[in-house]
Amino acid sequence: MLEQEVRRLIEEALEENPSLFLIEFEIKGDNQILVVIDGDKGVSVNDCIExxxxxxxxxxxxxxxxxxxxxxxxxxxxxxxxxxxxxxxGRKLSVKTEEQQFEAKLEEANDEEITLRWKAREPKPVGKGKVTVNKEAVLEYADIVEAKVMITF
Incomplete structure (x- = not known):
């Protein structure tokens, strides 16, 4: 009962501000309600208050x-x-799959997959030395174990 009512109220609040969306909703023991939101343009303190x-x-x-x-x-x-x-x-991400880990710029994202791009130093095909090559990976969301924005200072 409480869970359904809270979920309905969250949905109403998010309808009032369509740039916000729900990341997590949980009711722990002793009726501790936890709501985690995000927004297309970020989330302000006032958004959380509302x-x-x-x-x-x-x-x-x-x-x-x-x-x-x-x-x-x-x-x-x-x-x-x-x-x-x-x-x-446009931001740099750290993305883990079951087989690989990438640190790359997020070039594209749609409802099914993301495209990452980065530069790598690889041995020249002929002769000694290395050459910089452009790399790209297209990953489906189902294949991503974890992805985080890399914060640089």
Whole structure:
């Protein structure tokens, strides 16, 4: 009952601000409600407050006691859905698959796959020395074990 009601309120809050989307929703023991959101243009403190108010002001604490935490996906949080990849096109990612790991620029992202591009130094086909070559990988979301934005300072 509580889970369905909270899910409905989250959906209403996100309809009011379509640039926001849900990453995680969980109700732990003792009715601890955790909501993690992200946004196409990032998430402000006010965005978290608005979602929190939408939930809190529409639940009756006399009926059920609960705690509520609404947070944004952190900068170090793994990317979890295509919409997050799309908003990070142009940034450098660290992407792990079962077989490989890539550190590359996210060139494209659609609903099925991502395209990564990077430069690598490889031995010359003929003679000694190395040459810089452009590399590309197209990965389906199902093949990605973990992907994070690489933060550079």
């Amino acid at each position: 979602v929190s108010r939408k939930i809190e002001h529409n639940l009756d604490r006399d009926e059920q006691d609960f705690s509520l935490e609404v947070t944004s996906a952190g900068a170090a949080s793994p990317l979890a859905m295509p919409r997050q990849f799309k908003k990070n096109v």
